[in-house]
Amino acid sequence: MTLPAAAELESRATVLLAAWRVLDTAVKVVWNERLTTTAGRAFLRNGRVELNPTLLARAPDQVEMVLVHEVAHIAAFRLFGANIPAHGRHWRSLMRLAGQPPEVTHKIPVHGLGTTRTRRARRRYVYLRICEQCGDRQLLAAVRYGRCSGCSARDSFLVMKAPAGPAGEAALQRLSLGDVRAAFE
Ligand SMILES: [Zn+2]
């Protein structure tokens, strides 16, 4: 099975960015043979997407999904800045607009977000996840999506984050659904 050429994927990525109304549609897409467990990764500030040819040759039907996943990270960064959860509401709405399920789990092994800076930052936060439908509140060390345990609505979570620790947790506990909603306007 032949994988699409990087240039072809790059055109597709440009089309996606334009469809998402991102003004800066410059993006670089490359196949990186040195990627091992990661299907794809995005370098937000450089506007660069790297895809894993070894993994995707085994699952060529996943190329489009992984590409959209990574380009959506770049689009979310350009549209909303750096202070949003990686797979939060903004990213998920872009996935849906592109006709992809807003899910983080790939059928092929793993996904990584690129920079170690992002990974380290993620561990230093605590997240408040509120269901927009029923107001169910969960304080989480990492953001998880899926069905709400309160009302079983899918994909209706708003997520806020604060520095990990008692002060951050208390700040999140004080937020009402209205506060959180306002933060997303
Ligand atoms: Zn991702």
Ligand SMILES: [Zn+2]
């Ligand atoms: Zn709910």
